[in-house]
Amino acid sequence: MGNTESVVVQKRLARFRPEERPVVEGVFDRLQAGGGPPGAAAKTSPGKALTLEMLKASMGSVASDSMINRVYRGMCSVDPGPGPAPAPAGSGKTGAAAVSAVSREQLVIFLADVLRGTAEERAPLVAAMSRQGAGGSEVVTCDQIAEFLQDLVSAVVQILVHRGRLQGWKPDRMGDSSLGVKLLAEHMCSELKPSDQGCCDVPCLEDWIFRVPQVSLYLEMLVAEGLSVALSCRPAPTLLPPCRETPWNELRCLLDLPTLMFLAPQLPDSYSAPWKLVFSTRLHGESFTRMVGGLAKRGPTLLLIKDTKGHVFGGFASHAWEVKPQFQGDARCFLFTVFPRLRVYTATGYNQHFMYLNQNQQTMPNGLGMGGQHGYFGLWLDSDFGRGHSRARPKCTTYGSPQLSGDEDFTLDSVEVWAVGKPPEPEEGEEGEGKRSILDVDPEVQAMMEMAGKTLHSQGLREPEEDQEE
Incomplete structure (x- = not known):
C-alpha cells in the first residue's frame, strides 16, 4: 500500500476540502490509466510508480516536453517522508530520464504544495524544475530561472488558446506571442535578488515567489489544467480582460497575449x-x-x-x-x-x-x-x-x-x-437623440x-x- 496513510501525506490532504480530497488522491490512478478524464479506471494495480511517459500522456496538449520534464523533476524532488521512494532526485543521476518513477505519496505532496502550498514549500520545487538535471544542488542561476519561466509562460498561453479562454482576443491578429513570452519571463526574472555570483538559493526563491504572485498562479494553472485537477472552490483564473466589438479582420494589434497578461493586473x-x-x-x-x-x-x-x-x-x-x-x-x-x-x-x-x-x-x-x-x-x-x-x-x-x-x-x-x-455618466442635458x-x-x-x-x-x-x- 506504500505510505498513503503517512503523516506527511495526511497533513497535505488536510488542506483540501473533504469533497476535493478524492480528486487529489485519484490523480495518480488516472495518470496510470493513461491520463484519461477524472474517474477513469486504472489499468495497473494501485501503488505502482508514475513514469514520465504517463505524465506526457496527460500534459502533452498544454505543455512542451521541456516543461513536462521540469514538472516531473519537481515531483521527483519531493521527500515523501519515512519509507522508500522510487529513484528520488539527488541520487547522483542526471536528466529526467534517469529518475525512473514518482510514487503516489510524492505526487500527492507535489499537488498539495503547488495548489495549496506556501512560498516556502514551492521554492524547492521551482529550484528542482529550473535545474537542467536531477542533481542535488539547491542553487540555480538566473538564466536557469529565466528558461523555466519561458517554458511556464508558454504553457499558460497554450492553455488559454487551446482551452478557449481568450475572452474575445484573436492571437492570429495580434503581436508575436513567442516574443511576448520572453519579455514576460524576463520581467518576472528581474524581480529576483540573486547573490553577487548571480545564483539563487532556496531562501532567495522563496522571497521571490512571495513577491511575484504570478509564479504561483501560472504554476498552479499549469498543474491543474495539465493533470485535470478540478477543485470546487478554485475556478480557473481569468488572465485576460474581456475584449468586445473589435474589428479583427481589419486590425493588426500591437498587443500580444503575454503582454495582456502583464498589463491587465496593473x-x-x-x-x-x-x-x-x-x-x-x-x-x-x-x-x-x-x-x-x-x-x-x-x-x-x-x-x-x-x-x-x-x-x-x-x-x-x-x-x-x-x-x-x-x-x-x-x-x-x-x-x-x-x-x-x-x-x-x-x-x-x-x-x-x-x-x-x-x-x-x-x-x-x-x-x-x-x-x-x-x-x-x-x-x-x-x-x-x-x-x-x-x-x-x-x-x-x-x-x-x-x-x-x-x-x-x-x-x-x-x-x-x-x-x-x-x-463616465453623461452630464445632465447630454443625452437626447438628435442633439446638434x-x-x-x-x-x-x-x-x-x-x-x-x-x-x-x-x-x-x-x-x-x-x-x-x-
Missing part, C-alpha cells in the same frame, strides 16, 4: 470593464482629432505607441480625457514599456502632472502628454501627429520612468487607444471661436464616433 481593481478599441492609426488614419475623439468621454483608457525604431510603450489614464490647458488625472495613472522590455512606472508623488490634453490653443502646447512638464514630458504626442518625445533626464519626475522611446524625439509608426473602464452642436447651427460662431483660440470640443469629439458607425 490596472486598479475596480477597472474590470471589457476592453474596447476606440482608436487605431491602422483603422482611423493618422489624425490627432480622431484620436482625441476616441479618447474623450470614454472613461479610463490605455494608450499604446510604436515608434519607427520598434519601441512599444504607452500610458494608462485613470480618468476620461478632457481637452483643456491644465493637467488632470490622479496617482492611479502610470506609464509602461512593452518592447524592448516589459516595465510599469507608477506615480512618484513628486507632482500631479499625470495627464494633459490640449488642442487648437495658441498660448499652450497642443498635444497629449503624461508626466514631467511642458516641453519635457515622460510621454508626449504632438497635435500635428506623427511626432512625439520622451524626455527623462535621468527620469520622469511624475512617474520615475526612463526614456520610453528609441530616440528622445521619436517618429510614430502606429498608435492604439483601448477603453478599459466604465465610461453649436458648430452645426451657426458656422459664424465656429469662425469666431477659432479666431479667439477657443478649443473646438464638438469638432474634436464627434468625428471618430461617425467613423465607428460606418
Whole structure:
C-alpha cells in the first residue's frame, strides 16, 4: 500500500476540502490509466510508480516536453517522508530520464504544495524544475530561472488558446506571442535578488515567489489544467480582460497575449470593464482629432505607441480625457514599456502632472502628454501627429520612468487607444437623440471661436464616433 496513510501525506490532504480530497488522491490512478478524464479506471494495480511517459500522456496538449520534464523533476524532488521512494532526485543521476518513477505519496505532496502550498514549500520545487538535471544542488542561476519561466509562460498561453479562454482576443491578429513570452519571463526574472555570483538559493526563491504572485498562479494553472485537477472552490483564473466589438479582420494589434497578461493586473481593481478599441492609426488614419475623439468621454483608457525604431510603450489614464490647458488625472495613472522590455512606472508623488490634453490653443502646447512638464514630458504626442518625445533626464519626475522611446524625439509608426473602464455618466442635458452642436447651427460662431483660440470640443469629439458607425 506504500505510505498513503503517512503523516506527511495526511497533513497535505488536510488542506483540501473533504469533497476535493478524492480528486487529489485519484490523480495518480488516472495518470496510470493513461491520463484519461477524472474517474477513469486504472489499468495497473494501485501503488505502482508514475513514469514520465504517463505524465506526457496527460500534459502533452498544454505543455512542451521541456516543461513536462521540469514538472516531473519537481515531483521527483519531493521527500515523501519515512519509507522508500522510487529513484528520488539527488541520487547522483542526471536528466529526467534517469529518475525512473514518482510514487503516489510524492505526487500527492507535489499537488498539495503547488495548489495549496506556501512560498516556502514551492521554492524547492521551482529550484528542482529550473535545474537542467536531477542533481542535488539547491542553487540555480538566473538564466536557469529565466528558461523555466519561458517554458511556464508558454504553457499558460497554450492553455488559454487551446482551452478557449481568450475572452474575445484573436492571437492570429495580434503581436508575436513567442516574443511576448520572453519579455514576460524576463520581467518576472528581474524581480529576483540573486547573490553577487548571480545564483539563487532556496531562501532567495522563496522571497521571490512571495513577491511575484504570478509564479504561483501560472504554476498552479499549469498543474491543474495539465493533470485535470478540478477543485470546487478554485475556478480557473481569468488572465485576460474581456475584449468586445473589435474589428479583427481589419486590425493588426500591437498587443500580444503575454503582454495582456502583464498589463491587465496593473490596472486598479475596480477597472474590470471589457476592453474596447476606440482608436487605431491602422483603422482611423493618422489624425490627432480622431484620436482625441476616441479618447474623450470614454472613461479610463490605455494608450499604446510604436515608434519607427520598434519601441512599444504607452500610458494608462485613470480618468476620461478632457481637452483643456491644465493637467488632470490622479496617482492611479502610470506609464509602461512593452518592447524592448516589459516595465510599469507608477506615480512618484513628486507632482500631479499625470495627464494633459490640449488642442487648437495658441498660448499652450497642443498635444497629449503624461508626466514631467511642458516641453519635457515622460510621454508626449504632438497635435500635428506623427511626432512625439520622451524626455527623462535621468527620469520622469511624475512617474520615475526612463526614456520610453528609441530616440528622445521619436517618429510614430502606429498608435492604439483601448477603453478599459466604465465610461463616465453623461452630464445632465447630454443625452437626447438628435442633439446638434453649436458648430452645426451657426458656422459664424465656429469662425469666431477659432479666431479667439477657443478649443473646438464638438469638432474634436464627434468625428471618430461617425467613423465607428460606418
